[in-house]
Amino acid sequence: MEGFTFSIPVRVRFADTDAQGIAHNSTYLVWFEVARVEYLREFAGGYQALRDHGIEALVLESFCRYRLPAVFDDQLVIHTRCVGLRGARFRYEYVIARGDEIVADGHTEHACVDSATLRPTRTPDWLVEAIEAAESAA
Numbered sequence: 001m002e003g004f005t006f007s008i009p010v011r012v013r014f015a016d017t018d019a020q021g022i023a024h025n026s027t028y029l030v031w032f033e034v035a036r037v038e039y040l041r042e043f044a045g046g047y048q049a050l051r052d053h054g055i056e057a058l059v060l061e062s063f064c065r066y067r068l069p070a071v072f073d074d075q076l077v078i079h080t081r082c083v084g085l086r087g088a089r090f091r092y093e094y095v096i097a098r099g100d101e102i103v104a105d106g107h108t109e110h111a112c113v114d115s116a117t118l119r120p121t122r123t124p125d126w127l128v129e130a131i132e133a134a135e136s137a138a
């Protein structure tokens with residue numbers, strides 16, 4: 001997917017589906033999290049590296065647009081990028097695809113906070129540099 005620096009495959013599990021046999025809407029946010037955690041592992045030493053520095057990255061907002069239904073055993077790919085780094089905030093954008101079809105897209109907004117006080121803190125330079133390096137490859 002053009003413009004996205006990271007992707008990870010997921011398969012729709014039976015547990016991901018609802019009574020109609022399609023992936024439940026809440027599952028998409030879980031898939032977003034899977035992609036986000038793996039993105040950080042790939043480019044910035046993992047989410048635990050943030051926590052080891054006394055920082056948490058809280059979710060401020062989640063948005064998902066459902067375009068096509070995904071069903072049990074579908075093989076999907078979650079394309080991910082991180083944009084909008086400023087101060088404590090940043091945004092992940094996602095496209096979930098099944099082959100050439102876009103199943104869903106969306107974003108999550110985040111803020112870095114001090115893990116002890118939960119007060120906003122600037123995104124650490126090492127994380128900003130890792131994300132900028134990853135995104136410049138796009």
